[in-house]
Amino acid sequence: MRVPFIKMHGLGNDFIVLDARETALPAIPSNFANRLADRREGIGCDQLIVLEPSDTCDFRMRIFNSDGSEVEACGNASRAVALLHGQPAKVETGGGAITLEPATGGASVDMGSPKFEWDAIPLAYAMDTANMPVGWDMLDAPMAVNVGNPHVIFFTDDADAVDLAAIGPAIETDPLFPERINVNVASIAGDNHLTLHVWERGAGLTRACGTGACATAVAAIRKGIAKSPVTVTLPGGDLNIAWEQGGTIRMTGPATEAFRGTFEWDDYS
Known part of the structure; x- marks a missing residue:
């Protein structure tokens, strides 16, 4: 065939x-x-x-x-x-x-509403998903959000300095995440501008992850370090993410x- x-x-x-x-x-x-x-x-x-x-x-x-x-x-x-x-x-x-x-x-996509409840991520047990009391090596206190699939987001001073290829697999498969997890490491690049690297569950390091950009922008807005719309720069290029509290996520890019x-x-x- x-x-x-x-x-x-x-x-x-x-x-x-x-x-x-x-x-x-x-x-x-x-x-x-x-x-x-x-x-x-x-x-x-x-x-x-x-x-x-x-x-x-x-x-x-x-x-x-x-x-x-x-x-x-x-x-x-x-x-x-x-x-x-x-x-x-x-x-x-x-x-x-x-x-x-x-x-x-390219295209513009309405990705739906993010979910923040621990059992919607899902996590193995209840905790505050806006400030998770967990860590792996140099990465700690992440946020978690489900944007159609599960993501954990770490904000650091320099996302480029994190060896995500080394630490990503351990976080992805940690028992805390019963359905595994996408791992995002981000830093502030300017006003409403983030730099992002993603370890994608089942795929590994990726040049770009649209849901990762959505999750990270939502987390940054929720954390108060960015306002919508947010430019997210990944190794492959830029995505524009717009989200207001209580609304849906709009992603635009090539x-x-x-x-x-x-x-x-x-x-x-």
């Missing part, structure tokens, strides 16, 4: 998109995304995105990390899908419905289609 794909990226966070909205695909095996994502023996990507019909929205977006795990949300992929779809849409995701629309050079091709389904299933 020959299957068409679209290779896309948002600030260097890259995706293989399979559009199954009109022509259904076989059930996705547990190792399928992992094999397809391999950069030596597969097509290569950070995430596999599968678009399917939805009973409640215009269509459904499923998201698989490069380790094969299926996750709830991906901000960069949402912008890529908006560019691909070409018009405003309401999209079903594992983290809830989002709305997206293409814009010049997306790009890289190329299209086909592959043989049985080679990866």
Whole structure:
């Protein structure tokens, strides 16, 4: 079975998109995304995105990390899908419905409302998610927020100085986080401007993480060190995040289609 794909990226966070909205695909095996994502023996990507019909929205977006795990949300992929779809849409995701629309050079996405309750992150036990009494090496007192998927955010004087590749895996898999966690390390770069590095659960260090930018901007606004809108600078570039207390998160940034091709389904299933 020959299957068409679209290779896309948002600030260097890259995706293989399979559009199954009109022509259904076989059930996705547990190792399928992992094999397809391999950069030596597969097509290569950070995430596999599968678009399917939805009973409640215009269509459904499923998201698989490069380790094969299926996750709830991906901000960069949402912008890529908006560019691909070409018009405003309401999209079903594992983290809830989002709305997206293409814009010049990219897209704007309403990511929904953040959640701050400890059991909505989720954490293993109750604590104040605005000032968590925990730490790992040089990182401590983080904030936690769920923006469709779970994030923990550390604010430091110099995010660039943190060896996130070394400490990220331990935080991601700590028993405190029963569904694992995305790890964000940020510092203030200017007025309403943050520098951010992200260790993404199931994918590792990434050039950009849209939900991480959303979570970090929300945490900074909640902490009182930034006001909306916030510019978040990641290794791959900038995202603009707008959020007011009690409202939904609006993320705006670029997306790009890289190329299209086909592959043989049985080679990866």
